[in-house]
Amino acid sequence: MKKTSLRFLQAHTNMASIIDDLAPNVFGEEHEAGKIPYSLFVETVEQVPIAISITDKKAKILYVNEEFCRVTGYQAEDVLGKNESLLSDKSTPRNVYYDLWHTISKKQVWRGKLCNRHKSGQRYLADLTIAPMLNEQGNITHYIGMHRDITQSYESEKQLINQKLLIESVINSSPIAMVVIDNQDKVILDNHMYKALVSDLDKGEPADYFLHLLRAELGDLWSELQRNEQGFDNREFRIEGKGQRRDRWYSCAGNWFVENEVNVDAFFESNSKQYLILTITDITRQRRQMEELHIQTLKTIMSEDERVRSIRETLLGAMHQIQMPMNQIRAAEQILRHKRDDQNTGLLQILLQIQQSGEEAIATMQKCIPEVLQTTVIPVNLNQILHEVLLLNHQRIWSKGIEVHWQPLSQLPTMLGSENRLRTLFKQLIDNAIEAVSVNSTNEQRLKITTSADADLIYVCIEDSGPGIPVEKRSKVFEPFYTTRPIGGHQTGMGLVMAKEIVNQHQGYIDIDPDFDQGCRFKISFPQNRQEIRRLL
Ligand code: FAD
DSSP states (O other): OOOOOHHHHHHHHHHHHHHHHHOTTTBOSTTOTTOBOHHHHHHHHHHSSSEEEEEOTTOBEEEEOHHHHHHHOOOHHHHTTSBGGGGBOSOSOHHHHHHHHHHHTTTOOEEEEEEEEOTTSOEEEEEEEEEEEEOTTSOEEEEEEEEEEOHHHHHHHHHHHHHHHHHHHHHHHOSSEEEEEETTSOEEEEOHHHHHHHHHHOSSSHHHHHHHHHHHHHTHHHHHHHHTTOOEEEEEEEEOOOTTOOOEEEEEEEEEEEEEOOSGGGTTSOOEEEEEEEEEEEOHHHHHHHHHHHHHHHHHHHHHHHHHHHHHHHHHHHHHHHHHHHHHHHHHHHHHHHHTOGGGHHHHHHHHHHHHHHHHHHHHHHHHSOOOOOOOEEEEOHHHHHHHHHHHTHHHHHHTTOEEEEEOOTTOOOEEEEHHHHHHHHHHHHHHHHHHHTSSTTSOOEEEEEEEEOSSEEEEEEEEOSOOOOGGGTTGGGSTTOOSSOTTSSOOSOHHHHHHHHHHHTTOEEEEOTTOOSSEEEEEEEESSOTTHHHHO
């Protein structure tokens, strides 16, 4: 026995009478089979690190152990003979006590949490178990109460819950969609904005959709970043609009983190799991603003380009017009010279003067022809150029009610070329198509643009539902100053000449599809990334 204190003797005496009542056959001499020395039992209960009290049927305290005194701050002599209610803080709701007594008086064990008051006046939270002790007849003689002070763990748990709630409310109030994904691509946590994406995008689980795009874009880099727990950001994706929905843009950023497993399996063997925090920002507004700015710039460039082109066309047209009578004068002069007739000397002189002033006029005009704007040759994405040209024409297409079928090949290879010239080319062809479908507005007004590719070539097809070009005129439309439209309009008949020139400069090929009879279909093809194009432009 550890020590023979007054408190212990008292406890010992109390306990002896209780135990005698309850378990007369449990104790015996040391080493007696199936029995333990009574002193050992008392010593164990006394030193066990849980607050134990034994009461009578009315909760009058008959025995308390050392831990009880430590937890409550009371000495045994302070509490023996008093009711357990001495410990109550009086803030525990009455229904809890009702439930407690209702349970234990039915000979059942009650478990619960009560708010107790330490002798010093300080509140603590008690995790209490009360078990009835029955005699041989099965009647309750005593109650045994066992409790622990769980204030600290309760406060830590509450703090954790509060922190979690705080983090959740911060995440939820974020204007950015956030999602935590485990290494099986399963969504573990998400916020309100992410949930809104589910319906906005209409692509199933948005996390799956963006993970697919990110993996495709980053390739091998994805696993490397994941292995090294390196984040990524500013990965932008365009999601094509369907029907009334316009295109949308999203920017993705991600960070990996490792969390230690909390289940029992990882108690001795630490186990960890990797997660990805993916943030998805809707940058549609910014992208639209940028695009509008870009289109404004393009409009300025194109209108300057068009001005230069129209001056060139006017001057070339005038030179072409002068050239015809000049040729006739030159022929007349040759005839007169041949005749060697003195009578015609005066006329010959006049013809020579006309010729000279005509040539001077042509030379002056030649000098006035403005240079075509300088251009740079870079890898060009034709989808991008065609998309821009459609945006440039958006107002016209929309006001005329033309139905546009835009079918770009995703992942179209690039080609070397001049963005400006190719834009001028497609603007010309699309302008022509819009003009053609507007001729008869009662018919279906349709414009279809597709891009495709094979191993060597990139193809663009521009098709309209207009009146088409008669077979006999198809080869002529690429000749200078030829137009199928009424004379006197603003057409000069140089548009397709210029278009063909641009296609040639890019070593491409342009033709009118002979098999298409529901309008007009221009088929253009370009070689992929031919270096010699640099010399031609
Ligand atoms: P009380 O008047 O004591 O009781 C409130 C209600 O409990 C009553 O309305 C009645 O319905 C019911 N009740 C009370 N006594 C009995 C009874 N003998 N039989 C049937 N129903 C009864 N309370 C704590 O606050 N903290 C503790 O740590 C704690 N430990 C306990 C340990 C044991 C072993 C037992 C048996 C009880 C313990 N109690 C404890 C309960 C305590 O005895 C009181 O019931 C409680 O503290 C409420 O006290 P009170 O003075 O506010 O109300």
